[in-house]
Amino acid sequence: MAKLIYSLEGAVLGDFTLDKERITIGRRASNDIHIDNLAVSGEHAAIVCIGRDSFLEDLDSSNGTSVNGKAIKKHVLRNGDVIEIGKYQLKYVSEAAENIVTSGSPEDFEKTMIIRPAAMKAMTTEDDAAKLQTTNIQPPVDNPTPDVQAASIKPPPPPQAPAEGVLLGNVQVLSGPGMGKQLVLNKALTTLGKPGVGVAVITRRPHGYFITHVQGQTYPVVNGNSVGAQAHELNDHDVIELVGVKMEFFLTKA
Amino acid sequence: MRSQAFSAYDFFLKKIACNIGFAQGVSVVIKGGGVCTRLMKLTDVLEVVRLTDIGRKREHNEDAVASDMEMGLVVLADGMGGYKAGEVASEIAVLTIVAELKESMLALQPGQIDMAEGMQAESRLIYDAVAKANASIYSVSQSQPQCAGMGTTLVMGLFTNDKLLVAHIGDSRMYRLRGAEFVQMTEDHSLLQEQIKSGLITPEQAKLSANKNLVTRALGIDPEVELELHEYEVEAGDIYLLCSDGLSDLVEDADIHLTLATLSANLELAANQLIQMANDNGGKDNISVILARVLKSYSVERSWYDKLFDWLK
Numbered sequence: 001m002a003k004l005i006y007s008l009e010g011a012v013l014g015d016f017t018l019d020k021e022r023i024t025i026g027r028r029a030s031n032d033i034h035i036d037n038l039a040v041s042g043e044h045a046a047i048v049c050i051g052r053d054s055f056l057e058d059l060d061s062s063n064g065t066s067v068n069g070k071a072i073k074k075h076v077l078r079n080g081d082v083i084e085i086g087k088y089q090l091k092y093v094s095e096a097a098e099n100i101v102t103s104g105s106p107e108d109f110e111k112t113m114i115i116r117p118a119a120m121k122a123m124t125t126e127d128d129a130a131k132l133q134t135t136n137i138q139p140p141v142d143n144p145t146p147d148v149q150a151a152s153i154k155p156p157p158p159p160q161a162p163a164e165g166v167l168l169g170n171v172q173v174l175s176g177p178g179m180g181k182q183l184v185l186n187k188a189l190t191t192l193g194k195p196g197v198g199v200a201v202i203t204r205r206p207h208g209y210f211i212t213h214v215q216g217q218t219y220p221v222v223n224g225n226s227v228g229a230q231a232h233e234l235n236d237h238d239v240i241e242l243v244g245v246k247m248e249f250f251l252t253k254a
Numbered sequence: 255m256r257s258q259a260f261s262a263y264d265f266f267l268k269k270i271a272c273n274i275g276f277a278q279g280v281s282v283v284i285k286g287g288g289v290c291t292r293l294m295k296l297t298d299v300l301e302v303v304r305l306t307d308i309g310r311k312r313e314h315n316e317d318a319v320a321s322d323m324e325m326g327l328v329v330l331a332d333g334m335g336g337y338k339a340g341e342v343a344s345e346i347a348v349l350t351i352v353a354e355l356k357e358s359m360l361a362l363q364p365g366q367i368d369m370a371e372g373m374q375a376e377s378r379l380i381y382d383a384v385a386k387a388n389a390s391i392y393s394v395s396q397s398q399p400q401c402a403g404m405g406t407t408l409v410m411g412l413f414t415n416d417k418l419l420v421a422h423i424g425d426s427r428m429y430r431l432r433g434a435e436f437v438q439m440t441e442d443h444s445l446l447q448e449q450i451k452s453g454l455i456t457p458e459q460a461k462l463s464a465n466k467n468l469v470t471r472a473l474g475i476d477p478e479v480e481l482e483l484h485e486y487e488v489e490a491g492d493i494y495l496l497c498s499d500g501l502s503d504l505v506e507d508a509d510i511h512l513t514l515a516t517l518s519a520n521l522e523l524a525a526n527q528l529i530q531m532a533n534d535n536g537g538k539d540n541i542s543v544i545l546a547r548v549l550k551s552y553s554v555e556r557s558w559y560d561k562l563f564d565w566l567k
Binding site (some may be wrong): 074093189191206 | 343425445467470509512523530
């Protein structure tokens with residue numbers, strides 16, 4: 001289950017488990033997360049939890065709600081997001097993200113499942129004992145000891161950035177009326193040739209470029225050999241011949 | 255090998271799998287088998303390619319695809335449930351629907367309108383066939399403990415009289431490429447889609463959601479199921495794509511569009527390319543695609559006598 005770790009000016013004050021379908025944050029005592037501070041509106045914000053997703057919504061508060069420094073109205077919380085309300089910071093830590101880091105079997109999460117209204121209710125009111133848990137956040141009186149546990153929580157895994165030094169394919173026409181023309185292969189698919197006579201496609205894949213025959217009697221020829229109907233991997237400076245036109249394939253730094 | 259406990263189900267499969275083209279895990283070219291007295295045969299009207307791939311992460315292929323060119327039928331199902339139950343559910347769904355329609359369509363003259371639905375009369379047959387498939391899956395899941403709770407999504411298309419009847423349950427989809435326009439024809443029955451509709455999240459946020467896998471409707475989990483069915487006008491040159499979420503979750507719509515538009519001259523290559531893209535993007539789930547191209551009009555010629563007869567009914 002996801003939780004919020006709340007802190008004031010860097011000092012961790014505690015955490016709150018998101019174990020209800022709707023959790024409200026505000027200055028009034030009726031809120032689930034009660035923050036006694038004048039910068040906080042009576043009903044400031046709410047978090048709606050559905051399955052493993054949590055949605056943060058600002059309830060038209062006077063001073064607004066921001067996530068990671070940006071003011072928001074509605075926001076889907078992701079692991080590691082820091083919600084700011086007044087001077088308080090609430091860090092969102094999702095258990096699903098932790099599991100992926102530790103158990104390394106995220107595939108289990110991908111299996112298609114049916115959700116029924118009854119099951120959905122059960123998912124959000126799993127723990128009856130937890131009922132209406134109210135947490136009061138009071139300004140720290142003494143020097144509070146920062147919670148060590150919070151510091152050990154792993155940051156979200158970095159998004160998969162394209163690998164360094166990605167090579168981009170190009171084709172330059174070597175013969176015929178289009179001689180000298182150059183084409184950058186920056187799309188997933190690029191077609192070459194003449195419809196009805198011979199058409200080939202160059203596909204861009206994570207590990208390289210491939211040429212495949214699409215239609216027509218003429219098959220593409222690479223370095224003097226016909227590639228037939230199969231996909232053929234292209235190497236730097238390969239010479240492609242298609243419907244009598246010669247082209248050079250080469251790689252450049254993206 | 256299937257375990258002993260599946261014997262009742264095996265018998266069931268043998269009973270209905272007699273002469274229909276069906277594939278799981280491999281692509282097979284459908285041959286026109288069986289006797290069909292129906293006047294309309296769509297073998298010359300449609301070009302169909304179907305392909306299913308296990309992907310890169312799963313141990314079983316729980317998807318099932320089938321098509322019947324004479325009937326103008328394409329069916330795709332994505333099963334769910336523990337152990338091998340998912341593949342059982344999707345197989346039963348696909349086989350039952352093909353077999354049921356094969357039989358019931360014999361008795362139906364194409365080109366008639368079902369007055370209650372305002373659609374081609376075949377729509378009624380689709381409702382019945384899907385209800386039968388639902389009952390079959392449900393009864394197997396009730397009687398076989400290892401199949402308890404199994405279910406499947408479904409997307410199917412029936413081409414008749416220049417129309418296409420599109421039926422679906424769950425998050426398997428149908429798309430259409432017409433000229434330069436590429437549209438998603440079905441709306442997922444999923445938690446995510448409901449959240450998008452209610453304005454809780456935007457389609458952009460939906461791509462990041464952890465709840466992609468929750469469907470709100472499935473075939474075979476309850477004694478009855480609600481089928482969504484619509485009728486569309488068809489034009490010569492249209493290309494229809496049916497796919498499981500193994501494709502639509504991993505390949506952006508824009509890339510699917512680009513692939514179909516670029517490789518429309520070679521549907522088999524297009525289908526292979528789509529599966530390859532999903533695998534290149536991780537292949538987290540089984541990936542199935544059916545591509546159907548409409549080669550020419552297939553409207554039913556009707557005499558003034560037929561029309562008068564309809565009018566008098």
